[in-house]
Amino acid sequence: MNFASDNTAAIAPQVLDAIGKANSGFVLGYGSDTLTRQVERKLSDLFERNVAVFLLSTGTAANALSIAHLASPWGAVLGHRDAHIMTSECGAPEFFGGGLKLVGLAGDDGRISAAELKRVLEREEWGGPHHISPSVLSLTQATEAGTIYSVADTAAVAAIAHARGMMVQMDGARFANAVARLGVTPAEITWKAGVDVLAFGATKGGAMAAEAVIFFDPARASGMPERRKRGGQLMSKHRFVAAARQRNGGSARRWA
C-alpha cells in the first residue's frame, strides 16, 4: 500500500496566493459568496455548458456523495475491482448510499471494457425484488493503473450503461492528467462521451480540501445541497475553498 501519492505533494503557490487574496473583508459563508459563484462560472466555461458544482473536502466524499445521489439504495454500482471506491474508501459509498452494493469488474490495466461490462450485465441475476439492480457505472480517470479511458472507450461503456438505465459517474481524482495526455477538451471526455457526474479532484492537482462534484445536467442535482450539508461537507468559510479551487479551474483550462 503506497500512500506516497501526489496527496503528499505541496500546495501549489498560486493556490495559497489565491487563498490569501480571498482573505479580506467580510463575506457571506456557506457558499453564498462571489468567489464560489466565480468558480461555478469557470467550471461551466471549462466544460462548455452550464454545470452544477458542489465543493467538498475530500475525494472520498466526492465519490461517495455523487454515487449516493445517482444510485438507489438497492442499486449496484459497477466499477473496476481495483478502483479506489472498491478498495480504499472504507465503505464510504455504501454508507452514504444507504447500503448500496459495489460490484467489482475485471479488466486489464485498470480499465473496464465494453465486453466485460456487457458480460456482467448479462450474466448476473439482476432486478427486484430479490436482486439488486444495476444503477451506476463508475469509471476512474486516469485509472489506478495509470491508464486512461479514451473518448471512444468512455463512450462505449457509457452507452451500454445508459441503455440499461444506469447513470455514469467518473472518479476524476487524476482527471487533469488524463485530459492533458489525451489532448481533448474536458467536455469531450466527460458529458460529450456520456459521463453524467464527475468527481473532479483538485487535491492531487495542487489544491487543498477543494474537491468538486460536477453535475453536467444541473436538474439531476436536485437534493444535492441537502445531501452535502447533512453529509458534513458544506464548509462555512467556503470562499477559501473556492479560492483554492479557482486556481485549479484556471490551470485546468490550459489542458484543453
Next chain:
Amino acid sequence: MNFASDNTAAIAPQVLDAIGKANSGFVLGYGSDTLTRQVERKLSDLFERNVAVFLLSTGTAANALSIAHLASPWGAVLGHRDAHIMTSECGAPEFFGGGLKLVGLAGDDGRISAAELKRVLEREEWGGPHHISPSVLSLTQATEAGTIYSVADTAAVAAIAHARGMMVQMDGARFANAVARLGVTPAEITWKAGVDVLAFGATKGGAMAAEAVIFFDPARASGMPERRKRGGQLMSKHRFVAAARQRNGGSARRWA
C-alpha cells in the same frame, strides 16, 4: 436566519502563515505526518491529559460523527431545542447516527438546566424494545443564545447523564470564547466537569476547515478512524489542516 456569523470573517493571518510554512517538501498524507502529531500533542497539553484527536472539515461533521460514535442507532440525543444540531445541520446527526433521534429540551437562554434534564428523563417513556433510550447529552458551549455553561452547570447535567448511562458530548463551536469568558482551563470545563467528547471548533476562531473531535478517553475512540474515513472526512493533505489547527491550538492555550 442570519448566516453573517463569525464564519464569514477572515482567516487569521497566522493561520495562513502556518499553512505556508507547512508547504514545503514531501510529507506523508492522511494524517501520518509530523504536524498532525504535533497538533495531537498540543491538544493533549492544552487539555492536560492524553487525548485522541480527529481533524475534520466542518463543525457539522464534528458534531455528527462524534454523536454517531457515542450513541446507539436507537439512542436519544438530548440537547437544547435551539442547538445547532437540532435546527441547522439538516439532519446530519441522524444520518451519521443510523437514524438516531434528537430530543429538544426547553431551557432559558439556550441552556439546559439540571431540573429540565431530570424532568425529561423521568417524564418520557424510554427504553427498549418499544422506545428509544437516552444515550447522549449534547451541550453547546457557548450556546446559540450567547450564554455559557459554568463548570458547576456542566458538572450538574453531566452527572445526571452519566448516572443514566449516557455519554456527554459538547458542541464547542464557540468553545474558545467560553473558556476565555469563564476564566477556567479547557480541562476544567470539559473532562473534569464530565464532558466525554468535544467537537472543538476552530473555523469560527480564525482557521479554515480545521475542526477537531477530541476524545478525553482515547479508548472510546476505537473505530473512529474508520468512521471518519468512511464519513468522507479523512483529508489527504492532512498536514495543512494540522497547520491551520496548530495555530488555533496555540492561541487556545492563551485562554487558559
Next chain:
Amino acid sequence: MNFASDNTAAIAPQVLDAIGKANSGFVLGYGSDTLTRQVERKLSDLFERNVAVFLLSTGTAANALSIAHLASPWGAVLGHRDAHIMTSECGAPEFFGGGLKLVGLAGDDGRISAAELKRVLEREEWGGPHHISPSVLSLTQATEAGTIYSVADTAAVAAIAHARGMMVQMDGARFANAVARLGVTPAEITWKAGVDVLAFGATKGGAMAAEAVIFFDPARASGMPERRKRGGQLMSKHRFVAAARQRNGGSARRWA
C-alpha cells in the same frame, strides 16, 4: 404503558379457516400466487380504484417503510406528538428513512388541527441546505386517544400538506374502527380526502402478521418491492399472509 391492546386478542376464526384453506398444493412463493392477486383485487374493490398493495408482518414495518418511501432522508415527517410512530416504534421510521426526522405536533385528543399544522409550517425554519424540509404528514386513524379524523378534518390538513409539496401517510392501525364509526366508505376517508398512502392494519382486526401498505397511486410505489424485500418484509409463504388478509379485506367491505 399498556400493551394489553387488541394486539393481545385472538385471531378471528375465519382468518385461521382461510389460512387452512390456503394450505394445500404447491404454490409459487413470495407473492406470485393467486391468493395475493385476489387480495389486491379485493382491496382495489374496497377502495374503488386500482391500488398497489404490499403485505408486511408488522404495523411498525408498514408505517416505517411507507414513510421511508414517501420522505426524503432530509425530510421532516409531521405527526401528532403522541402518535405511535413518535413514541413507540423505537426509531423505525428514522432507521428505514435513512435518518429522517419526526416532528411532533401538539393537538387536543390526539388530533392535529389545520391551525396547528399551519402554525408549525410557518413558524419553524425549514428548507435546505441548512434545515430539513417538510416532507410527509402522518395521520393516525383512529388516533391514540380514540378520536377520529372526519372526512373534513382529513381533507383540511391534507390540503395544507399538499400545498406545501408534502405527501400524506395514514397510520391505519385502527382504520376499520374509524370507518365503521364515521359511516363513510374507505375511499371517502382516504384518497378522496387526500391520503396518499395507507398503512392498513389487520393485526388489530383479528389477523396475524398481515399488515398492508396501500398506495392509492400505484405509480408512487415504484421501488417499493425492492424496499420491502431488503427491509426483510417479503414473506416467502406469502399466500398465507394473503389468506389472513383476505378475510380482513372481506370484512372491511362490510364497514362501508
Next chain:
Amino acid sequence: MNFASDNTAAIAPQVLDAIGKANSGFVLGYGSDTLTRQVERKLSDLFERNVAVFLLSTGTAANALSIAHLASPWGAVLGHRDAHIMTSECGAPEFFGGGLKLVGLAGDDGRISAAELKRVLEREEWGGPHHISPSVLSLTQATEAGTIYSVADTAAVAAIAHARGMMVQMDGARFANAVARLGVTPAEITWKAGVDVLAFGATKGGAMAAEAVIFFDPARASGMPERRKRGGQLMSKHRFVAAARQRNGGSARRWA
C-alpha cells in the same frame, strides 16, 4: 431463477394445529407471553445451553439483523459467493448493517474451504482507516448447492475466523436437513463447532413467518431487542409465531 423451492410447500398440519390451540383467551403481546417463553426453553433444550431467541417473519430478516448485529458498519462479511445473502436478499444485510460490505468467496459445491478463507484473509488489503475489516464469516447450512458443512468443516473455518477476531454467523435456512443428514446434535454442528449466531429457518421446514435468530452467548444479544423492534420485526401477536415455531422446535429435537 427458481422460486419453486420448499417455500412453496404447505404449512405442516401440526403447525396450524398449534396456532389454533394458541388462539384462545387474552394474552400479552409482543413476546411477553407464555408460548414465547416455552419456545425459548425448547430451543435452549435443543441446543443444550441457555440461548437468546428472537423470532422474526422472514429468513432475509433473520440473516440481515443477525449480521448487522455482529458486524461493524465498516466490516466485511465473508461468505460464499453463491450464498443467499450475496445474491438474493436485495441488499438487506447491507441496509440493516449500515452499509457494510459482503465479500463473496469462491468454493466448490457452495462451500467455503479453510484454504480459500485463509487465502482471502491474507491476500486482500484489510484494515482501517482506508480499508474495511473482516468482521463476520457467514456459513450457509445446508448450502445453496445442497452440500453440508461437517462438524470438522465448520470448526476449521470458524477457528480461522475467530483467530482473526471475526464472529461466525450461520444461515440455517435448511438447518434441519443438515442436522438430519449429518447425524449430529444441533449443538455439535453450531456452537460446539464455533458458530456464534444461527439464523434458524422454520419457514422452509413447514412453518409460516416463524424464523428465529439464536445467540449461543446471550450476552452478545444486548441491543438486539431494540434492533428487532426498529427493524419492524417485533410481531404483536407474538404467541402465534411462537406456536408455529414451537412445533418446529419440537420436531427439531427429533433430528438429534
